[in-house]
Amino acid sequence: MKKILIIGATSTIAIACARLWADQGAGFFLVGRCPEKLDAVASDLAVRGALVVHTATLDVSDLAAHSRTVEAGIELLGGCEVALIAHGTLPNQAACEQDAQLAAREFTTNATSTIALLTVLATYFEREGEGSIAVITSVAGDRGRSTNYVYGSAKASVSTFCDGLRARLFTAGVSVTDIRPGFVATPMTEGLNMPAFLVSRPSAVAKRIVAGIASRESVLYVPAYWILIMAIVRNIPASIFNRMKL
């Protein structure tokens, strides 16, 4: 039984990944904020073939509670082979520009909390000398854009953190996968004006993520074509970029 810990387990992409793992007969420790959602996801995974499913509620901005929750989960599962961090919010950029407190809170949810969780998980996996850590960041972290830079900078800091962590854990045999989705149809992106041909289904995205974690990829753009799109976005000269409302 593959033992999987998921933070932000009720996010659409996490659910889609978990369904694929459940099909392989995995065991889960699911962490989320809302107990009703956790229960709904847990029953679904059990029917789909998960051998065990434990759940715990956690508000990720409560940094002090992180290690307690993670340790309890690993103990319940009797170990952990894959840890996926999938929680996040899509901040209202305009509101963040007017409210420094809000901007800082959003940064905590999307960056600080993730970095804290990665630190707790790294300690465990380094000691074990095996396993996979995966974090859902975003293509938005590749370059700060005027319409979305609070979110983008939070994701960028997690990506950079992952670069270092990956190098640190390399000798321990632990992989760190930085997953950068493009546009995915989820409740988070609901109402966003996204070009329809670039929007992916969560189930398709999950396939690539689950395979990418299994093959211990370092950075995973999902779908793969985002690597090209972002290469272009990164290389737009500042003189032009600053005039664009990207």
Add this chain to the structure above:
Amino acid sequence: MSTGVVRSWGNNPAVGQVALPCYWRHELSEKLAKAQDEFGTILPYGNGLSYGDSCLAASDHVLRIRPINRFMNADWVNGIVKAEAGTTLGEILAITIPHGWFLPVTPGTKHVTLGGAIANDVHGKNHHRRGTFGRYVRSFGLLRSDRGHLNCSASEQPDLYAATIGGLGLTGIIEWAEIQLEPIRSSRIDHLKLRFRNLDEFFEISHELDHLHEFCVSWFDCAAPMKSLGRGVYIAGDFAPQGTLNVQTSRALSVPFTPTVSLINPLTLRALSSLYSIRAPLSRRLNQVDYDRFLYPLDRITHWNRVYGRDGLQQYQCVIPRAQARPALKSMLSAIAKSRMGSPLAVIKQFGTAQSPGLLSFPVPGTTLALDFPHTGRLENLLSRLDGIVREAGGRLYPAKDARMCGEDFRRAYPAWERLDALRDPALLSRFWQRVTR
């Protein structure tokens, strides 16, 4: 996309609906209350596969239930599965087939949601044996704006149980359902095809073979010349007695955009119809195919409805009680032939006698005929002629596929409509219901 505008499958009437997506069961009551406050009435919307206006809200605002699609429980010993209402039948099969269980009743597409299957009390190629989907619904959860969460079954809230099965989503929001499955030993289907030359031959073959097979359905060649009127192909099938249990997830083709005009016209129809005749052999030859190809041939073409162009398509499905079936169908076929408005899909099947628990369930013992037409102005002449024949024969039309039957016909054919209206959730109202009950 997750938000925005949704339509009915036939896009006729071509009225977009503002879809308010719902992702979690426990949030539904709040969403319903909020929507009621804002829009007066609303309607639950599953996967939008109803053809006409039964899935369109009177307020043009719908609660999109499709994302509420999690399994809740499964009993693989007794073949019972409990799932949220937005789960599609295809998603259910993907889980149950490896355990050796299949849906006892399935319509011609696996993309309908569980909630939609109940609300329309759908039927399939085995109606002569199994009756409708509603017969296998052990219980369901119903959310009402006036009474909160209710558990409904034949013994608990029996009135609402009966009214909700075939209740067109009007009695409350179906939140989840528990259904009974049928055991299978193979996911493949042995089937035979027979040609018939006319309607009498169809009735003979059907009488001789229907009771021997799980699945029976026939296709009419509506583009056939007058002298070959009523020719077609009879198809019967059964799950193979043994074999492997494989989930099929093929998606071969897609119609990527909607052409301005319908690609279904007299010329292409002639070509299609000769294809059927070539492909159907004369003899009773037994073949084996996977369940997906047999039960869901059109699911292989995503957005097949788009071939009918921007004006959409018009389904016409009626059932004629047994005693009148033969003469009525003859008149209908000749009316269609005379009109030269061929239908590329003309499906005929004998319904069985199994009673549905549903108050407004469509099937009655007799013969059902389903036709697809590109939607044009000229069509209405033919359809009102067909209406006359159905009326005369004491038949009725299928609300899930309707966008035009007159209220009088509906109320005469479904006398229980007043009982349903009395049990309707005051927060729910469809364009269909508004149209036919006025």
